[in-house]
Amino acid sequence: MNKPNIVILGAGYGGLTTAVKLQKELGVNDAHITLVNKNDYHYESTWLHENAAGTLHHDRSRVKIQDIINSAKINFVQDTVTAIKPDEKKVELEDGMLEYDYLVVGLGFEAATFGIPGLLENAFTIGSINKARLIREHIEYQFAKYNNEAEPKPERLTFVVGGGGFTGIEFLGELANRIPELCEEYDIDRSKVRIINVEAMDTIMPGFDPALIEYAMNSLEARGVEFKLGAFLKEVREDGITIEQNGEKQDIPSLTTVWAAGVRANHLVEESGLEHNRGKVDVTPELRAPSHEDVFVVGDCALIWNKETDRPYPPTAQIAMQEAEVCAHNIAALVKGGELEHFEFNDRGTVCSLGHNDAMGAVLGGKKLYGWTATVMKKMIDNRALFKIGGLGLVLKKGKLNIFTK
């Protein structure tokens, strides 16, 4: 009757995959498992840019947690975590408190604003279903308003995307496809709309092969995206931004700035008292917090080092789900007995979408992919994530099955 309490915080890629794997590995009598999540659904955070652009409905990107977990084995609590107290082995929720023997922290990311004035107040971030559909509606609202003003404002039709990294570029790809549809819907000439990417580095997608970067820029520029590289975002206002490029400041009037440039781990990690490195837990090979061995950390809250480059791996769904497999195995081993595993990232490559009809990336062995081949690979990657979480049923329900259109 002395079953250990396993508490999993967050039903993102890391937390939910851990839960799904644990419910396979452990029997009802082995442990109490509790999964805590703010919403009653899991969402594919790597698809949110499509929901935000309005090219994919958000219901395609989410799935009810109750449809994924086995409620005989896992107790789902819909609540918001307010504090982690590792020294007391408990977690505070908005509406209660949970004690644990083993804790899995999978609380994901939040936007990093780097102290840029006005960013937090005036820029949108693509961080949840709620935020994604707000961006979608905000953009459409600008089009709806444009022709109703005595003096149509060009800044209504100027869309700024901050950041030329993975999320920024994928969002630009969708937006560049969506804008012509909105122009048609609202009888607005495409030439009146500007899409501007602001990136502080001299290149988009740093770390990617130059040929892939060139391909992505060509694809987006052909659809009207303007790149401002080496441009620092100095301020975001409700009605515009200020950038500094080549030492010169420039104001760009815009009623829509989407910030896709920086993420950090959930602030609860930093506040928890767990030993951390700039907000993330620099986990042991078993994925435990060095300061508290009953705490496992997966996903965007965990820091995993690439020993070849001596830099951390970027936080992705791919690495989060691989971590979850090891995390679940290790907790099961602690509960039932067995060997603990060490985590090794198996990089299967990365494909960056440029809209439903274009993509680029590099897969296993560094092979470069472009265009249609890359879009097919991207959809397979998206479907694979669904499969790992909800099996074939979920792929058939929410998957990107039409490789020709979407």
Next chain:
Amino acid sequence: MNKPNIVILGAGYGGLTTAVKLQKELGVNDAHITLVNKNDYHYESTWLHENAAGTLHHDRSRVKIQDIINSAKINFVQDTVTAIKPDEKKVELEDGMLEYDYLVVGLGFEAATFGIPGLLENAFTIGSINKARLIREHIEYQFAKYNNEAEPKPERLTFVVGGGGFTGIEFLGELANRIPELCEEYDIDRSKVRIINVEAMDTIMPGFDPALIEYAMNSLEARGVEFKLGAFLKEVREDGITIEQNGEKQDIPSLTTVWAAGVRANHLVEESGLEHNRGKVDVTPELRAPSHEDVFVVGDCALIWNKETDRPYPPTAQIAMQEAEVCAHNIAALVKGGELEHFEFNDRGTVCSLGHNDAMGAVLGGKKLYGWTATVMKKMIDNRALFKIGGLGLVLKKGKLNIFTK
């Protein structure tokens, strides 16, 4: 070679029907006919409340003018009329000037605000395709924002409709159907949303049979509409309204007020120097302006008296299209010779929609209709208007052919 210039202002029900009938009655050598309209499309203004609620796409409510008129006979000018100069027999446009021998004024309605403070600035009106889709997007934007605020604002989900007349009630019917869909789309409980109708009279739909009024109120109240009758709108602010009811003032916080209570004729009529009665031309039986017999007026700019009640007929699509038939006949008679006709309104009854699945009204002989029977009749009326303008082709393209759903 001395062909008369016929200029038709406005491609609403009155103007466009006049044009369509004239192109049948007159040959290419009989007259120069010019049709002026702000947009390159005609819209079904009696359907706009559906576009505004988001229950029918606005493309279903409009048709390209070039698809309706015979361009060998009618010269279409897309421009905005800025002034009518009947003494000089000319019309000023934003980008030019037109001279006429016969003028048809069919410039439609605009919102009457009765001097209510803030109404013009802060309330929406359902007066064009542009305005209808702005209302649709404004409403949806409130839902999208609601769950993104630290403190969700109830006024975001409070929707005020000013006026319990025909347009107000039809809009309420659509809105009451649309709100549950939006609640589902944005994960919001229906109980958080209020729909409030403010009407200064003690009843909605004045002049309608009490049994029909009772039916409409029951239908709307069952879907959550709150009626505030005998309530005067005293002020509209961006974030709410003030009403006075039973001598008491009350503030209602709301970010959305749609004003559907009053219309007046296009202000250009009043400014033209044509003799008018509160902005409308009290036309002769031939539908001419009494002060200028070369000017015909149709639709919402014309005043037609019901001799039985000694009150003007309310402006409807039905009366506008009947006027257009007589107007076109009379102009053709003046051009080619023939008898001028006198206009007599043939009231075929009125059906008021309460959403796609409910309606009420009275048809020829005063027979009352409710529910499904009335919705079928309403759709037939809508289709008949399309038929008169664009024939069977237009009915098949844009008509409300599915009498079971929409």
